Amino acid sequence: MLGKAIGIFDSGVGGLTVFKEVADLLPRENLIYLGDTARVPYGSKSVKTVQRYALEAAEFLVDRGVKLLVVACNTASAVALEQLRERFQLPVIGVIEPGARRACASRNRRIGVIGTEGTINSGRYPQAISALVPDARIFSIACPLFVPLAEEGWAEHEIARLTALEYLQPLLKAQIDTLVLGCTHYPLLHNTLRGIFGADVLLVDSAEETAKTVQQLFCRQGLENPDSGGRREFYVTDVPTRFERVGQAFLGAELGRVVQVEIG
């Protein structure tokens, strides 16, 4: 018999960075991924609309009997996590708290946060970081062009570098020593950001931190299914073609079969 799976959802393809890290740390667990590609992006939409979409996405996964829900989308984590926890009787892990915890490694307590408009406007990263490091100075900037640049395959293009320089001047000026990549697409811009901030600024990848949090929870709550077989399932709400193509860059591997479903 197959063990219960971990359910992971995102507005689209970006959450595959989280999926990849979870799969690396827990290779024998079954994983189900849902990308809401018919309604992507969430980052420029309103709190209410993102909450509705997140509930519908979570419902799809819960109906498939997952034992744990990972909200791989920063925007949905920022505005819908409490609602999901209230609604569903299973552990729900978002990407904000794990990223915020890692950011506390900052030595000068000057921390930058970048993300979508929705994530930055929510103020959830500063809130989560301040709860852990009350005297941290936090500098938040929305970078709406980073997602389309990453999806265009231009994450390391000169235009991405110039765009990043334009957005991130205030963070350079603020002399941050830690930068939270508060969007699942941004790890693709890692080299571009490293080029701008140099070797000394810690780049926090929420995907890695979230996967570690999932692993810790599994240890603590005894949620592991070591005999599950490591099945992977991918679902999307629009036709899979584009997801399959762009998804490879995020997963660093071929996805296998992707199934289109209706939600909401």
Added chain:
Amino acid sequence: MLGKAIGIFDSGVGGLTVFKEVADLLPRENLIYLGDTARVPYGSKSVKTVQRYALEAAEFLVDRGVKLLVVACNTASAVALEQLRERFQLPVIGVIEPGARRACASRNRRIGVIGTEGTINSGRYPQAISALVPDARIFSIACPLFVPLAEEGWAEHEIARLTALEYLQPLLKAQIDTLVLGCTHYPLLHNTLRGIFGADVLLVDSAEETAKTVQQLFCRQGLENPDSGGRREFYVTDVPTRFERVGQAFLGAELGRVVQVEIG
């Protein structure tokens, strides 16, 4: 009594360029605009999903008793126009045919078309142009970053110029004398494109051409309501804040009240 209105819909805010041109040519007509901002963009989504969204948007306007439907979205015009014409008993005007007609002014019959992935992949512009000028050479390029650049307010920024240069090299090389701006956002990049192509290339703005087509149809079919009062109504599917803010740049004026509705 109020006369019947013209209904105009788009995936979001871009169709306001069409709205503006129609309002300029037919100032006394009543106009209803719907922007499907909860599901924007259409340009990167599949044919089937865009068809479903377009039918739902059109239905909303038809239910409000419009006498004419304008599909201001290039992607929806490219993939859903036939379906809309079959479904609804009223004139339906898209933006592709008017733009294609204008492109026939080309003297060297070397015509460029730029648009979203959905519009370019549909092949509808080349099809419509070739039907009018069978020996035209048509060069089509998708420019996915133009929409986010325009929405970021960077349409005339150096980064927009570099992005355009990157996308449009093949069109410069092809020595086109006519360029169809096949997306409602692109008129905002007019100056940037003019800088790249120089004064001699005709830039075809589908919005203007579509408005002229509406006006001609009104003349021909006697659809005018000269006493309607020029009422304007704006509806969106997500909360209006962002639409109101970004919309001003497209309309060149304040929008007044914008109402959120559910469709689909």
